[in-house]
Amino acid sequence: MSFWFTVIRQVGRNLRQTWSSQLMTLLTVTLSVLIFSFFYLVYTNMLKWGDRLGDDLSLIVYLEEEPGPELREQLIKKITTFDEVEKISFITRAQAYQRFAEQLGQNQDVLNDLPKDFLPPSIEVIPLKNLRSLNQVKLFSAYLEKLPGTVKVQYGHEWIEKFYYFTKLLSIVMLLSGTLLILTTIFMVAYTIRLTILGRKDELELLKLVGATNNYIRVPFLLEGLLQGILGSTFGIISLYILFNWIKLRFSDPGYLTMFEFSFFPPTVSITIVGISILLCTFGSFSTMQKFLRV
Amino acid sequence: MIEMIKASKVYSEDVEALKDISVSIASGEMFFIIGMSGAGKTTLLKLISSMEAxxxxxxxxxxxxxxxxxGYKLARLRQKIGVAYQDFKLLTDRTAAENIAISMEVSYKKPQIIRKRVKDLLAALDLTDKHNKITGELSRGEQQRVTLARAIANSPAMILVDEPTGNLDAETTEKVIKLLTKCNKSGATVVIATHDDLIYRHTPHRIMELQKGSILSVIRGNGL
Known part of the structure; x- marks a missing residue:
């Protein structure tokens, strides 16, 4: 009789004997993976959306005077000292007037009576398109406001700020659900394996006495944890995919999700989540064996 | 095969189960350990089978x-020792056949070999009709024979048997002793702990008598 044949038979026997607790564990692992991956999916989509928002986001620093070449260098230095930025452009009074006139289009006649230098010179700062930089927009604005010669700093809309608070909240929820995933998978699997070990105490004692090796006794329990991880995480990801498609189908009217363009994880992310869950479950089973199955 | 030099086992200050036991049992020998209840027979078998240190x-x-x-070395040694425990240690929710097969499964014997060996042993011990019977539903005597069958199933080099005939009638006792003798003749060292003088009365083999954990005598049976 080969080692693996015996081991698989033992696993089958364990599963039959403790099927109700095994089912509960499977359900818990599936739910934990589903909850975590759901928040992670929302979070990653929000990040993508944030990147698109970033395209329109720029800070405009209005200055008292048009800066000379040396002052420009100093201002660039000051700005980049605070944070890396994508682009810094200096807008002269004339350029500002020109832009304004273009924006007015056919109505630019209204400017005829005004002097061509009535608009203040400014610096246009485009932050890097990543969440860290975008989250710092407020701090960045406060910093720019303190630069000598600054009159006012204008940036984006208030709701952009709110959006980033929302992503921050999402990242906290994601961290919490990640912790939940880790705790439930490890503890539930460990608890179920412990139940199996206790339920088969007599048999395990006998196996030791008739000369069963450590691997013969332990590998089935390790496989049980592995199986819980594979099935639980796969079911979790599949459930999320079904839920994702259902939501997409239900809310596909213009104005809802079409605005966000939600997309599912790439296969690598799904595989990583499954892999990590398998590792956690196997670790749960291993830790119980170390504690309760000293051969 | 077995060497014991001044082996002692103390469970607590008041309970000294074995005191300075020194004995050598040769490979292929049949050896009887006799004595009253509490003399230390079972403890001695537990020490030999490494159930206790x-x-x-x-x-x-x-x-x-x-x-x-x-670890692995201890497991390999235990595979070579067949033990029939006084408390049977049967899995009462499994069939007689499954219980006997366990000792062969741990050494990865082929399923067809296991099936044949289980059948032969059940036949030798008059248990053919109990093949698929749950051991929890068997009588004490039948359970005892299943335990013995499990001990010898893997053809071990050493067989340790604790009170093998305690629950058996004379006819079945004879069958059990016949089976153990057969194992001994095919090369296994057999150590039998018993207080049933019917088993060792006419044996030509060595008999060690224990009393309160000490060796009282080691004599050779008269073989009559």
Missing amino acids: PTSGLIEIAGQPVHLLK
């Missing part, structure tokens, strides 16, 4: 100190 002294099997063996 001696408090002091040395116990060697085939030159290996058993109480120092661990």
Whole structure:
């Protein structure tokens, strides 16, 4: 009789004997993976959306005077000292007037009576398109406001700020659900394996006495944890995919999700989540064996 | 095969189960341990089978100190020792056949070999009709025979039997002794702990008598 044949038979026997607790564990692992991956999916989509928002986001620093070449260098230095930025452009009074006139289009006649230098010179700062930089927009604005010669700093809309608070909240929820995933998978699997070990105490004692090796006794329990991880995480990801498609189908009217363009994880992310869950479950089973199955 | 030098086992200050036991049992020998209840027979078997470690002294099997063996080496040694425990240690929710097969499964014997061996042993012990019977539903005598069958199933080099005939009638006792003798003749060292003088009365083999944990005598049976 080969080692693996015996081991698989033992696993089958364990599963039959403790099927109700095994089912509960499977359900818990599936739910934990589903909850975590759901928040992670929302979070990653929000990040993508944030990147698109970033395209329109720029800070405009209005200055008292048009800066000379040396002052420009100093201002660039000051700005980049605070944070890396994508682009810094200096807008002269004339350029500002020109832009304004273009924006007015056919109505630019209204400017005829005004002097061509009535608009203040400014610096246009485009932050890097990543969440860290975008989250710092407020701090960045406060910093720019303190630069000598600054009159006012204008940036984006208030709701952009709110959006980033929302992503921050999402990242906290994601961290919490990640912790939940880790705790439930490890503890539930460990608890179920412990139940199996206790339920088969007599048999395990006998196996030791008739000369069963450590691997013969332990590998089935390790496989049980592995199986819980594979099935639980796969079911979790599949459930999320079904839920994702259902939501997409239900809310596909213009104005809802079409605005966000939600997309599912790439296969690598799904595989990583499954892999990590398998590792956690196997670790749960291993830790119980170390504690309760000293051969 | 078995070397015991000044082996002692103390469970607590008041309970000294074995005191300075020194005995050598040769490979292929049949050896009887006799004595009253509480003389230390079962403890001695537990020390030999490495179920328990001696408090002091040395116990060697085939030159290996058993109480120092661990992991794979200990498992391999236990595969070569068949033990029929007084408390049977049967899995009462499994069939007689499954219980007997366990000792062969751990050494990865082929399923067809296991099936044949289980059948032969059940036939030799008059248990053919109990093949698929749950051991929890068997009588004490039948359970005892299943335990014995499990002990010898893997053709071990050493068989330790604790009170093998305690629950058996005379006819079945004879069958059990016949089976153990057969194992001994095919080369296994057989150690039998008993207080049933019917078993050892006419034996030509050595008999060690224990009393309160000490050796009272080691004599050779008259073989009549």
